[in-house]
Amino acid sequence: MTSVFLPSLLGVIHLPPLPGSPRSTGDLGPAAERAFREAELLVAAGYDGIVIENFGDAPFFPGPVPPITIACMTTCARAAREGSKGLFLGVNILRNDADAALAVAVATHADMIRVNVHTGARVTDQGLVQGAAHQTLRTRRALAADRVRIFCDVDVKHSAPLAPRPIEEEAHDLAERGLADALLVTGSGTGRAASEADLHAVVRAVSVPVYVASGVTIDNLAAVRKAHGIIVGSALRAGGRAGAPIDHDLAARFAEAFRASRR
Template identity: 30%
Template sequence: MKSARVLPNKFLAAMIAVLPLPGSPLYDGDDKRIIDQALSDLDIYKKAGVDSVLLENDHDLPYIQPPLDEKAIALMTEISKEARKRFNGPIGIQMLEAANITSLEIAAEADLDYIRVEAFVFAHVGGSGIINGSAGKILRRRKELKAEHIKVFADVKKKHGSHSLTIDLDIKDEIMQAEFFLVDGVIVTSQFTGLNPDKNDLIKAKNVTKLPVLIGSGMNVNNISEYLPLADGFIVGSYFRKDGKFLEKLEPERLNRFMDLFILTRKNILHSSV
């Protein structure tokens, strides 16, 4: 089986918000501009020294559940392959909304390393409606593709969703079920993009599983030092952009300020734990 690229302890995965893809309402028809923008962000992240990048079709508003537009999938696959040529570290992908099999198939074709998954276990209500648990389908497809090196990181009690269907389940219950269903790691978020997660959720997560626990929202220069000891990985996107807004342009100064603090704090934490 193919070996996976290694994500370091307390890794930083920087989000690349790909411009609107074919079929989405905001798509402008300029595929070259979409590719160039994604690769430009990648180059900036690479220069800043991030551990990993995560490709997402964040501009495809409003999101729809699969099947996604075939031309959109083809263009995202092309972007992923170009990113792979330029970046030696681990690369992940998420295709919204809950297009988890599509993410996996792109990752397998483009030699990526992990996918971010919505509704791995149980169901919740997203912006486009009810999203059902997908663990069985994802892992069966992963085996069919001979891509078991591709890690599956699953959101639990995911942001931008209603969890009234599972109101009787605590986040630790969902993590236990995800682990039982063979997930590779879990992602803890707040209710919305840009807001930091509840520290109690992270403590519960670390107490209930030995799997990697990632933070998927809300990290910035004002809180990263206090959250670094609480998780094994950090997916960051909004803070690196103009005014810290999710879909604005990347601002290298904000990125570099964050990275300086992140690298120093991580080094101190890892050194003190030796």
């Protein structure tokens, strides 16, 4: 696979409930408008890229999502693409539908998908979620979408292992056997900081880029300097409240602090 640009600072757009999900009003308009507006905001604030996800659709499907979710995510990802003016774009379809995310990425010219459980199996609030790296990689090849990078969580948040393993072993398998293009280290839940020891162990274990993907704030940026980059969501919202709209001033201050921490 040819080398491509990988961003160091990614902001997350948390979409409100989409049509078909329990809390939806049935109107896709507000979600598409948020995707466009927040993509513009993140561009203006100096982010390298964006990840869009169906955060408001809880409770999530453990596996394949219905066609309405794929259709809505495609519309919202296209809006984010337009608002971002070509910025690096990632798609995450919760909880773990990698095939749907790939389809949306191909349809919207996105650059990356996030997969919560790519290899192995995890006990989650959705039940047992199993990785399907064998299927995801073959789907990407069948869609002639090798340019779409696959970012995979290690010891993903809101889950527990069936059989505990050292995190460096899980990371090695993800990169070497699951062929992940980048790995993501998280805390135990949304907005919770990742362990600095876990980050260092994963960085040492693999040769692919490693990101910290939860719990990063302006105050703990120094602790994640060993990561290739970060994916930030909660810290861009008033009160750190996941799912709320992005606050422009918070997003701009975070980007400025991140750049300063990397100098």
